[in-house]
Amino acid sequence: MADAERIPGFDTLAIHAGAKPDPTTGARATPIYQTASYVFDDVDHAASLFGLQAFGNIYTRIGNPTCAVLEERVAALEGGTAGLAVASGHAAQVLVMQALLMPGDEFIASRKLYGGSINQFNHAFKSFGWNVVWADPDDISSFERAVTPKTKAIFVESIANPGGTVTDLEPIGAIARKAGVPFIVDNTLATPYLCKPIDFGADIVVHSLTKFLGGHGNSIGGIIIDAGTFNWSRDKKYPMLCEPRPEYAGIVLHETFGNFAFAIACRVLGLRDLGPALSPFNAFLISTGIETLPLRMQRHCDNALAVADFLSTHPNVAWVSYGGLAGDKYHGLAKKYVPKGCGAVMTVGLKGGYDAGVKLVSNVKLFSHLANIGDTKSLIIHPASTTHRQLSDEQKTKAGAGPDVVRLSIGIEDKADIIADLDQGLRA
Amino acid sequence: MNHDSYPDTYIRGILNTVKTVAMVGFSPNTTRPSYFVFKYLLERGFKVIPINPGQAGKEFLGQTCYAALNDVPEPIDMVDIFRASEHVMPIVEDALKLQPKPQVIWTQLTVRNDEAAAVAEAAGLKVVMNRCPKIEYGRLSSEISWMGINSRTLSNKRAQNLGGGFQRMGLGEAGGKKND
Ligand SMILES: Cc1ncc(COP(=O)(O)O)c(C=O)c1O
Numbered sequence: 001m002a003d004a005e006r007i008p009g010f011d012t013l014a015i016h017a018g019a020k021p022d023p024t025t026g027a028r029a030t031p032i033y034q035t036a037s038y039v040f041d042d043v044d045h046a047a048s049l050f051g052l053q054a055f056g057n058i059y060t061r062i063g064n065p066t067c068a069v070l071e072e073r074v075a076a077l078e079g080g081t082a083g084l085a086v087a088s089g090h091a092a093q094v095l096v097m098q099a100l101l102m103p104g105d106e107f108i109a110s111r112k113l114y115g116g117s118i119n120q121f122n123h124a125f126k127s128f129g130w131n132v133v134w135a136d137p138d139d140i141s142s143f144e145r146a147v148t149p150k151t152k153a154i155f156v157e158s159i160a161n162p163g164g165t166v167t168d169l170e171p172i173g174a175i176a177r178k179a180g181v182p183f184i185v186d187n188t189l190a191t192p193y194l195c196k197p198i199d200f201g202a203d204i205v206v207h208s209l210t211k212f213l214g215g216h217g218n219s220i221g222g223i224i225i226d227a228g229t230f231n232w233s234r235d236k237k238y239p240m241l242c243e244p245r246p247e248y249a250g251i252v253l254h255e256t257f258g259n260f261a262f263a264i265a266c267r268v269l270g271l272r273d274l275g276p277a278l279s280p281f282n283a284f285l286i287s288t289g290i291e292t293l294p295l296r297m298q299r300h301c302d303n304a305l306a307v308a309d310f311l312s313t314h315p316n317v318a319w320v321s322y323g324g325l326a327g328d329k330y331h332g333l334a335k336k337y338v339p340k341g342c343g344a345v346m347t348v349g350l351k352g353g354y355d356a357g358v359k360l361v362s363n364v365k366l367f368s369h370l371a372n373i374g375d376t377k378s379l380i381i382h383p384a385s386t387t388h389r390q391l392s393d394e395q396k397t398k399a400g401a402g403p404d405v406v407r408l409s410i411g412i413e414d415k416a417d418i419i420a421d422l423d424q425g426l427r428a
Numbered sequence: 429m430n431h432d433s434y435p436d437t438y439i440r441g442i443l444n445t446v447k448t449v450a451m452v453g454f455s456p457n458t459t460r461p462s463y464f465v466f467k468y469l470l471e472r473g474f475k476v477i478p479i480n481p482g483q484a485g486k487e488f489l490g491q492t493c494y495a496a497l498n499d500v501p502e503p504i505d506m507v508d509i510f511r512a513s514e515h516v517m518p519i520v521e522d523a524l525k526l527q528p529k530p531q532v533i534w535t536q537l538t539v540r541n542d543e544a545a546a547v548a549e550a551a552g553l554k555v556v557m558n559r560c561p562k563i564e565y566g567r568l569s570s571e572i573s574w575m576g577i578n579s580r581t582l583s584n585k586r587a588q589n590l591g592g593g594f595q596r597m598g599l600g601e602a603g604g605k606k607n608d
Binding site for chain 2: 049052053065076085248267
């Protein structure tokens, strides 16, 4: 930029960060580097790349120039030092925990999480010996009480899926700092447009890019952002970062890569060895989506608030859970952490119970009945008859997916059309 | 100079000007950060002279290692210090005795000595502390962006290929314009 020291604003970064004109062709849109591999300049260059002595591309499982644009862009938007894009939000969580935990270690996670993450932590991660200890975000001291010498990380969602509830990041971050472990925030529902967790103490931010960042329901992807804030060498608790790595002839990643060592560890150990690479085509679609993130996200929030307002006085609706609503339990936290709006996802309790839920998802004409959030299109799901079907009623209610609950992800269509569709669906 | 945050123009100016770098605290161990930087800067066209009393007289990647700065038989533009912060002052004092004087004192990540910096600056030298020239070069040339690192730079010009390979970028921009 002409004024080199001017700090660009969020909307400018959403469009430009990571995406200089292509060095080879001058292409202004980011080219899709649909290649598995890259020719080495010479034998010495190959050796430098494999030894991590040079920056560059080897093989698309480890890095790809199209994916790199996405990585740098989200890192810039979150205010982090580096990013690593991977095949899905779930893959991002696997790589983060694999870099931090050894079998037998523990991590503390908020009970209020996306159901898929609860499953991943309770079952897949336990089978790796990474033991989740659940804490209650409505009782911050439960995080402190859960800390043991085996604790290696604390994990929360900024806005939790599905109830649109807001997590009090700052005090939980303080507990992580006191325990000497990194604070990981899944910022999928808020996106950096609404909340930058690094400003509130996050050391690592993860996303499902599938949702609002990509924004169009066309690609699965995930990303890990390194805040560059954690001192990996201080307590010698994280051997992937602070000990010589046999995989790389004894390199110590933290001393070599400083404040972006975590992102490098996830790439050159996690992604290289576990393999969930993002397709460059998906990276292209997602980074194109991000260019309009500020516009879309504001519209999502404005529409969602109007819908929540409408539903909260609807005769067939018992309750609405959405932190953006003035009377909501989480409204105070919403004003602090997501002042521009509380995102697009909410849950709604129907007076008619299970049958009313089934009827609503069948009767809507604009909303799509499917398992996803964060599309331009309005989406609806009745967890009790779909994702949470196998649970008992009691288990369903505990998971916030009681028989009367529907989850909405409000799109960016005309809000009058969204409201009219719900109204006719509820009354039909 | 404010040593908490350097303008990109300052760093770019230094990396665009200096040609000969003496690396104090060079390690011959190929997995140590100093060796990474040594090799990388050589590949980017700098002349890099390793300084390490235990390795004096040996050659690394074709470069003769010397025991101390004042053993180096040619002018040094920049002294890059890979020693703990408390060892920086005597190295700066040695550097200031050189004829001609170097233009720049650079200390690596985590290495910072404000007293030594003040002495060097009073003698007219530029100082960069707690930074890595490999990372800064990679950041300003856009090479580091391939690793998903936040380069904290935006540009409407394409990065310039340095030649000698596909994945070697320079500090200017295509078309020959320097960015400062
Ligand atoms: C908050 C949150 N985190 C993580 C995920 C998992 O992401 P993905 O489906 O991209 O693996 C989801 C998906 O619904 C989510 O909503």
